[in-house]
Amino acid sequence: DGGITQSPKYLFRKEGQNVTLSCEQNLNHDAMYWYRQDPGQGLRLIYYSQIVNDFQKGDIAEGYSVSREKKESFPLTVTSAQKNPTAFYLCASSPNRGRDTQYFGPGTRLTVL
Amino acid sequence: EDKVVQSPLSLVVHEGDTVTLNCSYEVTNFRSLLWYKQEKKAPTFLFMLTSSGIEKKSGRLSSILDKKELFSILNITATQTGDSAVYLCAVDGLNNAGNMLTFGGGTRLMVKP
Numbered sequence: 300d301g302g303i304t305q306s307p308k309y310l311f312r313k314e315g316q317n318v319t320l321s322c323e324q325n326l327n328h329d330a331m332y333w334y335r336q337d338p339g340q341g342l343r344l345i346y347y348s349q350i351v352n353d354f355q356k357g358d359i360a361e362g363y364s365v366s367r368e369k370k371e372s373f374p375l376t377v378t379s380a381q382k383n384p385t386a387f388y389l390c391a392s393s394p395n396r397g398r399d400t401q402y403f404g405p406g407t408r409l410t411v412l
Numbered sequence: 413e414d415k416v417v418q419s420p421l422s423l424v425v426h427e428g429d430t431v432t433l434n435c436s437y438e439v440t441n442f443r444s445l446l447w448y449k450q451e452k453k454a455p456t457f458l459f460m461l462t463s464s465g466i467e468k469k470s471g472r473l474s475s476i477l478d479k480k481e482l483f484s485i486l487n488i489t490a491t492q493t494g495d496s497a498v499y500l501c502a503v504d505g506l507n508n509a510g511n512m513l514t515f516g517g518g519t520r521l522m523v524k525p
Contacts, residue, residue: 336504336513338443338504340457341446341448341455341456341457342448342455342457387512387513389513401450401455403515405514406512406513406514408512
């Protein structure tokens with residue numbers, strides 16, 4: 300089955316801890332993205348990567364970090380510097396270095412206690 | 413499992429035509445339904461709908477929600493080539509962990525001159 304997977308679906312962490320969200324795709328897509336969605340708001344772009352070993356900050360990158368060592372994987376670390384980390388996080392990928400439709404994963408709901 | 417289905421998958425029209433895009437959903441605890449326009453990078457937020465029967469309008473775009481029949485439509489009148497994009501429907505559902513977005517597969521609209 301081809302697709303994008305995010306794990307885990309629900310994640311609970313204590314305040315002050317770093318946490319890494321997983322995003323994997325087997326669609327052979329070049330570009331991958333991380334978004335954050337808060338209740339009643341649209342998606343906001345955190346980071347994106349158009350090719351392996353390269354990534355760019357989105358609109359709300361502060362307090363987050365990413366890596367893109369493999370084409371299939373784009374993990375997002377939510378650091379303790381992120382002031383309001385509780386949110387729903389969506390990963391997406393697209394072929395052709397991002398000049399095409401984005402396909403979304405199922406999302407991870409992060410709750411920081 | 414929450415589910416969102418959009419139809420048609422793709423649509424080709426000529427400038428000036430009117431189009432109707434459909435979104436049906438099954439969600440355990442419905443909070444809102446969101447429409448996005450996706451062209452290149454981050455999807456652009458269009459509408460958020462929470463109440464049945466109240467039309468939201470923005471220029472040539474309008475949308476309405478039917479919570480009894482569990483669907484929404486997005487209308488675009490007097491289409492222009494700039495309306496060519498993928499239109500995404502997403503439903504915001506609430507569970508014990510917080511809000512979760514479920515996306516439909518999108519409708520690809522192409523408007524020809």
